[in-house]
Amino acid sequence: MARKQKSSSAPTETRVQAAIRDYRSGKFKNIKDAATAHEITYGRLRNHLAGKGPKGEAHVDQQLLTPIEEKEIVKWILRLDDWGFPPRMKNVKDMATHFVRSHGVKNPTVGAN
Structure with a gap:
């Protein structure tokens, strides 16, 4: 059985705000009913109401x-x-x-991640 695709966070964030x-x-009357009606988890809604933002x-x-x-580096790699050129790790690290x-x-240390 195939895994369920994770939906984009933008629609989820819209549902959370609603x-x-x-x-x-x-x-x-309560947070649980609002979360269920908008198809989000209770914990996510509770955390947003407490002032915590998205994990990302x-x-x-x-x-x-x-x-x-980060998005610019990804666009450059793509x-x-x-164009048919492989992105070299050295070049990606140099750009970062x-x-x-x-x-x-002054002397940044950019890791592999």
């Missing part, structure tokens, strides 16, 4: 590259692939290092 709006307006945004401030810079240096870091 559930929060409905819960706060009094349409639902939790540690952005601790990363060397911004999400936009463009190389379209260049981005980090642009933030003012």
